[in-house]
Amino acid sequence: MTTEAPLLRLENISKSFGAIQALRDISFEIGRGEVVALLGDNGAGKSTLVKIISGGLEPSSGKVVYDGAERHFTSPADGKAAGIETVYQDLSLCTNVDVVANFFMGREIVKKYFGVPVLQEKAMEDVVAKAMAAAGTKIPSLRTNVEHLSGGQRQAIELNRFVHWGGKLVLLDEPFAALGVEQTRRGLELIRRIADQGIGVVFITHIMSQAFQVADRMVVIRQGKVAGDVRRQETSPDEIVQLITGEALGGRARTADQNNGQAQHAG
Amino acid sequence: MLSSNRRAAIEFVLDHLVWFILIAVLALFSLTIPNYFQIGIFANIVEQSTFVGTLAIGLSLLIIAGYMDLSIESVMALAAMVVGILFAKSGVGLGIGFTPAWLVVPISLLIALAVGALVGASNAFFVVRLKMNSFIVTLAAFIWGRGLVVALSGGRSAQELPSELRFLAIERFLQIPLMAWFAIIATLVFAFILNRTPFGRHLLMIGGNPTAAYRAGIKVDRLTAITFVLAGAIAGLAGWLLAIRTSGATANLGVGMLFQTFAAVVIGGVSLKGGVGSLPGVYAGVLLLASIQTAINLMGMPAHFTQLIQGGMVLVAVLLDTFKLNIRKRLA
Numbered sequence: 001m002t003t004e005a006p007l008l009r010l011e012n013i014s015k016s017f018g019a020i021q022a023l024r025d026i027s028f029e030i031g032r033g034e035v036v037a038l039l040g041d042n043g044a045g046k047s048t049l050v051k052i053i054s055g056g057l058e059p060s061s062g063k064v065v066y067d068g069a070e071r072h073f074t075s076p077a078d079g080k081a082a083g084i085e086t087v088y089q090d091l092s093l094c095t096n097v098d099v100v101a102n103f104f105m106g107r108e109i110v111k112k113y114f115g116v117p118v119l120q121e122k123a124m125e126d127v128v129a130k131a132m133a134a135a136g137t138k139i140p141s142l143r144t145n146v147e148h149l150s151g152g153q154r155q156a157i158e159l160n161r162f163v164h165w166g167g168k169l170v171l172l173d174e175p176f177a178a179l180g181v182e183q184t185r186r187g188l189e190l191i192r193r194i195a196d197q198g199i200g201v202v203f204i205t206h207i208m209s210q211a212f213q214v215a216d217r218m219v220v221i222r223q224g225k226v227a228g229d230v231r232r233q234e235t236s237p238d239e240i241v242q243l244i245t246g247e248a249l250g251g252r253a254r255t256a257d258q259n260n261g262q263a264q265h266a267g
Numbered sequence: 268m269l270s271s272n273r274r275a276a277i278e279f280v281l282d283h284l285v286w287f288i289l290i291a292v293l294a295l296f297s298l299t300i301p302n303y304f305q306i307g308i309f310a311n312i313v314e315q316s317t318f319v320g321t322l323a324i325g326l327s328l329l330i331i332a333g334y335m336d337l338s339i340e341s342v343m344a345l346a347a348m349v350v351g352i353l354f355a356k357s358g359v360g361l362g363i364g365f366t367p368a369w370l371v372v373p374i375s376l377l378i379a380l381a382v383g384a385l386v387g388a389s390n391a392f393f394v395v396r397l398k399m400n401s402f403i404v405t406l407a408a409f410i411w412g413r414g415l416v417v418a419l420s421g422g423r424s425a426q427e428l429p430s431e432l433r434f435l436a437i438e439r440f441l442q443i444p445l446m447a448w449f450a451i452i453a454t455l456v457f458a459f460i461l462n463r464t465p466f467g468r469h470l471l472m473i474g475g476n477p478t479a480a481y482r483a484g485i486k487v488d489r490l491t492a493i494t495f496v497l498a499g500a501i502a503g504l505a506g507w508l509l510a511i512r513t514s515g516a517t518a519n520l521g522v523g524m525l526f527q528t529f530a531a532v533v534i535g536g537v538s539l540k541g542g543v544g545s546l547p548g549v550y551a552g553v554l555l556l557a558s559i560q561t562a563i564n565l566m567g568m569p570a571h572f573t574q575l576i577q578g579g580m581v582l583v584a585v586l587l588d589t590f591k592l593n594i595r596k597r598l599a
Contacts, residue, residue: 097542148595
């Protein structure tokens with residue numbers, strides 16, 4: 001565990017959509033340079049949680065303490081300004097513009113002429129070419145519209161984009177869904193490299209082996225609650241599966257959850 | 268794998284297809300229709316394109332951003348009527364004058380722009396704040412806008428704008444009336460904004476994937492609202508030009524221009540799905556329609572043929588769009 005104050009601390013976060021309670025009393029921390037895998041079944045509330053951290057959704061109650069202060073992000077722009085980068089599972093690319101435009105979406109390099117900001121295409125293209133080369137990603141032309149690129153190439157743009165912009169905390173919502181074996185391996189290495197720079201990483205995955213390859217800690221969400229918060233060295237895939245499904249809970253699971261899980265099981 | 272030069276050449280042709288079609292059509296008409304090949308005819312085509320060309324700018328911006336604006340024709344008429352009522356000397360005109368007299372030019376322009384911007388802001392309020400469908404909101408504005416024109420004028424017309432304003436319709440630069448230059452310059456200015464500034468880039472992105480734009484920190488609502496106001500103001504400009512051209516305004520001024528504008532925008536390569544289009548292309552689309560209309564007039568064909576042909580052209584334009592998309596897919 002890091003000794004300094006954590007990068008992000010969630011305190012009793014709850015979120016409801018009308019009558020549906022998506023998240024209940026979620027509390028956990030992420031340290032600088034720590035990789036936390038967020039695990040859970042479909043509909044457990046992982047994506048909702050990521051949106052709350054990134055600013056895409058506001059919690060119904062609870063506190064988000066980030067970088068030493070309580071935050072009330074009301075849009076992803078707020079989160080971004082504070083240094084939180086997000087990669088969503090349904091990709092955030094505009095397929096009708098080219099690779100360069102996507103890479104710089106919302107942060108274009110401009111030069112002002114008589115107070116009018118003018119896009120600096122050449123400068124932006126150079127930056128993208130450099131970033132792509134560094135990551136070993138090959139795209140025929142950076143001026144091609146993204147709609148003409150393959151799923152893997154699109155993922156690569158999105159991943160390279162967040163690596164380039166860095167920030168302090170990176171949220172990845174199933175980032176490797178469309179990637180092949182080799183690209184996934186490279187993606188996992190990327191996550192490690194980012195964390196080694198002192199950036200906190202939260203990544204959602206369904207695939208246990210990915211979580212065990214790269215995560216320092218695993219947080220399991222079940223039915224909108226934290227069902228387990230364990231260090232990788234102290235757990236096993238079997239235990240995680242049990243936490244996800246709520247069956248035969250191990251000793252490390254939180255007592256409240258255990259009761260709840262069993263009650264529901266019995267009922 | 269295509270060589271990059273060849274690919275660039277094909278991309279260039281696809282991007283500017285409507286210009287190539289325009290040149291081909293003009294060449295064809297010049298060869299087959301007597302008296303078509305004259306500077307005067309071409310200048311007339313540019314002059315005719317003024318109003319639809321101006322309206323098309325605002326409509327294109329909104330369609331590119333993924334919205335719709337059906338109100339532009341009525342906004343144009345409303346701005347023209349307000350200018351007519353205030354500054355025309357007979358009919359319902361009040362004949363307000365200034366010393367020096369030329370002040371009427373900037374003041375009437377500002378009023379026309381403000382009238383347009385106001386309707387645009389109302390559209391923006393309903394679409395952005397109340398999340399209503401832009402098709403319905405602007406359809407309503409199309410109807411009430413025209414209603415307001417009739418109500419303001421009592422169905423009568425305003426005539427005789429001051430000569431300081433008429434000057435713009437009469438005086439020519441390079442054979443083209445000054446007012447037509449307004450449309451050309453506005454097209455160039457907004458083409459620059461669309462292609463070379465973050466505002467334009469973000470507009471394209473909103474049209475392509477509003478969620479991604481929002482996540483990237485682009486202020487989607489604000490940009491959308493600004494675009495509605497701009498489209499309104501541009502329609503106001505078109506109304507100002509139309510009032511100058513007709514030296515006043517009538518209650519049914521510009522009826523039918525909405526559909527011509529629509530046709531031109533689609534022919535010019537703006538995709539109704541949003542996120543795709545360029546303003547010079549749209550201007551070429553406007554010129555293309557005007558060229559065909561002129562050809563029909565010169566051949567002495569009945570005017571309703573224009574509508575038949577324009578309707579057909581919209582269909583061809585959409586087909587062409589699909590065709591271009593297929594070629595591009597193969598290029599990538």
